[in-house]
Amino acid sequence: MSDHATDPATETFVAHRNLLFTVAYELLGSAADAEDVLQETWLRWIRVDLGQVRDERAYLVRITTRQALNRLRAMRRRKEAYVGPWLPEPLLTAPDVAEDVELAESVSMALMLVLETLSPTERAVFVLHEAFDVSYDEIAAAVDKSPAAVRQIAHRARQHVDARRPREVVSPRVTRAVLESFQRAVETRDLRGLLDVLAPEVVLVSDGGGVKHAALRPIVGAEKVVRFIAGGLGRTEGVVTSGPTTANGSPALVVRLDGEVDGVMAIRVEDGRITGLYYVRNPEKLTRVERETPLTRR
Structure with missing residues (x-):
């Protein structure tokens, strides 16, 4: 694209690139x-006649959504063959993402895991309307549905997500304090302290992708989670x-083994x-945890 640095199409695309990446992600x-x-x-x-485009941002979001939907449907087959639970790829994000409460929630590991339970069309409608404030008419054009159908899909998706999303929005300060208590308990092998910081119904989801050791199913319950963590530490050489x-707009931990990145731990606090x-260990998903990825809703 550098050969077309002064081309209007390129300038417009570059101006909206971070937004388009955020939508696709x-x-x-x-x-x-x-x-x-x-x-x-x-x-x-670059094949579009810009003279026929009234709203360049909306048009680009529409193209991105259609391409993402095609890929999302194809990814379902990959996920069915995936070894163990599938977690979103964690991204190292700048402080401005955390300051935008709506953006931080929309890319949080907890909410993105909930979005995995939606159909591709439901997910597109929910994300575009709730996270990016795209109108129902524009969403309809992006997903090839009528505006009335999109409204129904949005209502159904919102009900589904609201029943599963965290009940409260927790500030980064509170999340960081809880995470520090968790980190301290793990580092000192304080199992009692670990139990104190975990809710009785806590769920641990670990993603090794069949490459790194991870639980093949979510682990439910504080005592079972503590045993899993203690067992993993006991088996680790190094x-x-x-x-x-x-990560994803919220405090998280980067775990290293002998100085090399081994995983990213994100948490949900209530x-x-x-x-x-949420512990991501799959090496293919750890390529963006040491350099910031710009995200934006605008």
């Missing part, structure tokens, strides 16, 4: 697939360390305790 949960969608969007965009980071632990 929220629909797919994969940065690599989101980048592929952006490439496909670009190839279609020096395990962890440090704070910001009533001051951890109700969800």
Whole structure:
């Protein structure tokens, strides 16, 4: 694209690139697939007669959504063959993402995992309307449905998500404090302290992709989670360390084994305790945890 630096199509695409990436990522949960969608969007965009485009942002979002939907449907087959639970790819994000409460919630590991339970069309409608404030008419054009049908889909998707999303919006400060207590308990092998910071009904989901050791099913219950963590630490050969980071707009931990990134731990906090632990170990999903990925709703 550098050969067309002054081309109006290129300038417009570059101006909206971070938005388009954010849309694709929220629909797919994969940065690599989101980048592929952006490439496909670009190839279609440069063939468009800009003189016929009234709203360039809306048009680009429409192309991106259509390409992401095609890829999302294809990804379902990949996920069916995936070894163990599938978690979204964690992204190292800048402080401005955390400051935008709506954006931070929409890319949080907890909510994106809920979005996995929607159909591709439901997910597109929910994400575009709730996270990016796209009108029903524009969404209808993107998903090839009538505006009336889109309204029904949006209502159904919102009910589904509201029944499963966290009950409260927790500030980064509170999440960070809970995460520090969890980190301290793990590092000191304080099993009692670990039980204190975990909610009784806590769920741990670990994603190794069949490459790294991980639980093949979610682990439910504080005592079972503590046993799993203690067992994993006991089997590990090497020096395990962890440090704070910001992943998907929320405080998280980067776990290292002998200095090399081994995984990213994100949490869901409710009533001051951890109700969800999300540990991504699949190396293919850890390529963006040491450099910031710009995300935006605008």
